[in-house]
């Protein structure tokens with residue numbers, strides 16, 4: 001019995017690691033990887049708003065066609081906006097079999113943003129969908145930052161608020177909280193200063209689609225894995241019935 005309890009406690013240990021963090025609660029992204037329309041909208045947002053600075057080199061465009069239910073020509077027309085400069089100086093249109101890369105050179109990124117721009121292929125696995133959702137929902141105006149904005153989830157981030165046209169611009173609402181005997185200014189909400197093209201609900205939906213796409217991109221095989229997993233469970237269930245019947249047959253004369 002003691003052993004079982006020890007094993008249970010050890011199995012639960014990773015949860016405490018997940019629960020610890022910097023104290024800020026993430027918003028819930030509520031993504032749905034089976035929603036192909038959402039993944040398609042997310043892919044469109046990703047290539048339009050993110051792929052100009054970030055690459056996603058572990059992903060190839062043609063995989064989007066098979067996984068997201070698009071034809072190769074739909075992918076070429078709607079999702080490929082980059083050029084390939086590896087062979088010609090003037091560049092040739094990126095081919096559908098290419099990786100999702102950008103022309104921005106790491107050195108230039110450092111000069112422009114003061115830091116390298118990370119590849120986003122597997123960022124959803126490093127950060128988690130809820131983190132990404134919270135990050136994209138909590139950019140706020142801050143004059144002290146070079147880009148004019150700061151982020152509640154990632155304080156002093158080097159990235160500008162690239163979705164500001166959609167969301168608009170907001171300023172933080174502070175409250176003073178006592179933490180360990182000291183006064184701390186804590187952000188408790190936001191107030192819109194410049195309205196964006198989308199309403200609050202529409203913006204949240206658009207970000208959810210984008211995060212859904214990034215979660216898919218972090219592990220494209222998970223779409224297949226779920227359906228294969230169900231098949232395997234069903235197979236094991238049938239196998240169990242057959243094996244159990246066989247066991248009964250073998251042992252019936254022994255007792």
Ligand code: HEC
Pocket residue numbers: 046049050051052053054113115116117118120123126127132135156157158159160162163210
């Ligand atoms: C103008 C260039 C630019 C664009 C466009 C851009 N980013 Fe960024 N992004 C950056 C820079 C620079 C950083 C590094 C910030 C830092 O480390 O301070 C960054 C960091 C990030 C990070 C944090 C990565 C990590 O784990 O540290 C995420 C997530 C991210 N960007 C997502 C996005 C998404 C999603 C989009 C599209 C909506 C996007 N970015 C568009 C420049 C950009």
